[in-house]
Amino acid sequence: MKKILFISYTNFFGGAEYVLWDYLKYIDTSNIYIYTTNREEVIDKYKQVLKKQNIFSSEKMDIVSIRKKTVRSILNIFFNLYEINKIVKKYNIEVLYGNNTLDILLITLYKKYINPSVKIISHIHDILEKRMYIKYIEKNNKYVDKFIVPSIATKNSLKLCGVDEKKINVVYNGIEINEIKKEEYNYIREKFNISKDKKIICIIGQFCKRKRQDLFIDIVDSLNKKYNNKYIGIIIGKIIDKNFYEEMKPKIQYPILFINNMKREEIFKYIYPNVDALILLSDRDPLPTVILEAMSSNVLVIARNVDGVSELIDNKKDGIIFNYNDKIDNIVEIIKGTLELSDLQIEQIKKEALNKIKNKFSPLKKQKIINSIIDEL
Numbered sequence: 001m002k003k004i005l006f007i008s009y010t011n012f013f014g015g016a017e018y019v020l021w022d023y024l025k026y027i028d029t030s031n032i033y034i035y036t037t038n039r040e041e042v043i044d045k046y047k048q049v050l051k052k053q054n055i056f057s058s059e060k061m062d063i064v065s066i067r068k069k070t071v072r073s074i075l076n077i078f079f080n081l082y083e084i085n086k087i088v089k090k091y092n093i094e095v096l097y098g099n100n101t102l103d104i105l106l107i108t109l110y111k112k113y114i115n116p117s118v119k120i121i122s123h124i125h126d127i128l129e130k131r132m133y134i135k136y137i138e139k140n141n142k143y144v145d146k147f148i149v150p151s152i153a154t155k156n157s158l159k160l161c162g163v164d165e166k167k168i169n170v171v172y173n174g175i176e177i178n179e180i181k182k183e184e185y186n187y188i189r190e191k192f193n194i195s196k197d198k199k200i201i202c203i204i205g206q207f208c209k210r211k212r213q214d215l216f217i218d219i220v221d222s223l224n225k226k227y228n229n230k231y232i233g234i235i236i237g238k239i240i241d242k243n244f245y246e247e248m249k250p251k252i253q254y255p256i257l258f259i260n261n262m263k264r265e266e267i268f269k270y271i272y273p274n275v276d277a278l279i280l281l282s283d284r285d286p287l288p289t290v291i292l293e294a295m296s297s298n299v300l301v302i303a304r305n306v307d308g309v310s311e312l313i314d315n316k317k318d319g320i321i322f323n324y325n326d327k328i329d330n331i332v333e334i335i336k337g338t339l340e341l342s343d344l345q346i347e348q349i350k351k352e353a354l355n356k357i358k359n360k361f362s363p364l365k366k367q368k369i370i371n372s373i374i375d376e377l
Contacts, residue, residue, distance in 0.1 A: 001031050002119075002374055005087055007106050008036040008099040011063050012238065013045050014206070015289055016100040016125045018264065019150070019173050024049040026367045033091060035084060037061040056087055063102065080106055085114055095374060097121045101133060108143040119377040123148045127284050127307055128157045137161040146373055151287035151308030169373055172311075173289055174363030177354065178268050178297040188274035192257060194232055199339050200275045201302075202234040204267060204290045205282070207248075207260075208241040212281040215328070217251045219279070222332045224255060231255065236262050236271060264293075272297035276339055282306050292361055295319065295353040300346060302335055318352035 010017060024032065029050050036042055038057035046055050060080055066073040084106065087093060096118055098107040104122045111120050122144045128134055138161050141147075147168045149155045155168050188200065201220070205211040213235050220233035235252065238261040239245045252258045262271070272278075278294040280303035287308035294301050295312075301319040303309045304326075313319035322334045341349075 001028060001371065002094040002377070003031045003092055004033065004095045004097050004374065005084065005091075005093045006032070006034040006036075006097045006099055007084065007103045008034060009061055009063050009102045009106075010037055010039075010042060010100070012039065013042050014238075016123075017042065017045070019125070019289065020099050020123075021045060021049055022174060022363055023367060023370060026363055027371065029054065033087060033093065035061065035080075035087060056083070058083060077106070077109070081110055081114065084110055088115060088118065093118065095119045095121060095377060097123065099123055101126045101128070104137065104140070104144070108140045111143045112140070120144045121146045121148060121374070121377075124154060124158055125150060125286055126157075127154060127286050128161060129284070134161050137163065141167075145377055148370065148373065149286070151311050153307040153311070154286040157286075169369075171366055171369050171373075172361055173287060173292060174361050174366035175289075175292045175296045175357060176363060177357060178272065178293070186274065187270045188234070192232075197230065198232050198255075199230055199277075200232045200234060201277045201279050201335065201339075202236060202271060202275045203279050203281060204236045204271070204294075205288075206241075207235070207237040207239040207245050209244050210283050210285075211237065212283060213237070214244075214248055214251075215281045216279060217248065217256055218328055219281075219331055219335065220256055222328055223336065226332065227336060229255070232257065234259065234271070234275065236267060268293070268297060272299050275299060277302050277335070279335070280304055280306075280309065285309065287311065291319070292357065296357045296361075298350050298354060300338070300350060301353070302338055312356075314352075314356075316349075318349060318356050320349075 033054045034046060035056045038059050043057055060076040064073045064076060096107045096110060098104050101124050107120050111118055120143060124147060141163045147158060147163060148171050149158060149168060150173050152170055155170050158168055159165055203213060203216040207213055216233060220231055223231040232255045235258045277300040280288055280291060285306050291301050291303060291312050303313060303321055305321045305324050309321060313321050315321040320338050322331055
């Protein structure tokens, strides 16, 4: 394995960080280094998969808006390039690996102005819509040796930025099968005194407009008005859009339950064994990791047909997909009808989902593909 320095701008341990963390679990990390924020939650998490001496951090790797805080942002860029160069020289780094879209700024500037011989990988987890990103990639993608994306939807987005298709590698995220312990069943029902006749549906993800918690609240309300208050809705997610949360706050009351910033391990342990279905409603979502997590935990998934969802789910075989522009009444009928399928039908969908995780979304399969991309540089 070549010597690799991962670059990760972030303010918290989110989806892209978990994707990297999952990958690092399965490889020899003796030649792997990371440069990221000095936030405690991020450093503590990476310490689980990397040697302490291989982790470098700075508060200047926090995400800062270049539009709102231009001077600070530019100064941070210069500082980070200097720090990256120190690490590259000291440890003879051969590959710079940007872990998310914003990281492409540092890795391309480094190659362009400091070290043209270093190899560059850019892992893009986003559907590219912001004009600033699109323009930057159009002008600077020639400095990237390989792009890695989690879905065909993301690949198509990147191609619109003028990137040569041959440089783009679709590598699906991998996940382990989550073995559920019997004693974890009914935890949520007991904690919140939910009777057995109620159906529990949940939405998991950052609390922001893009994830559409507002639509989820309206769906649960409509389900209960039409069908005798049979449904409980659980919202789980870190609040990253405070204004949106304050707008939604008056509506978050029983039968809607909200759990802020629950740890991933706790979601696997306490939420997935207790819900009847995961609902995905995002306006944009390149390849929703939460769907993989639910499928791997034997949870039924009902999802809006957005971006990479159709690459995860074969409709009515291993999950349920509804149209992107479906109205609430249609979504409500789909959720109700799905949850009223026979136990045998639901178990068959879950079984197919688990088989897909094993065959298509294995973490070991992902590891081999990424390692081969690195080896070919």
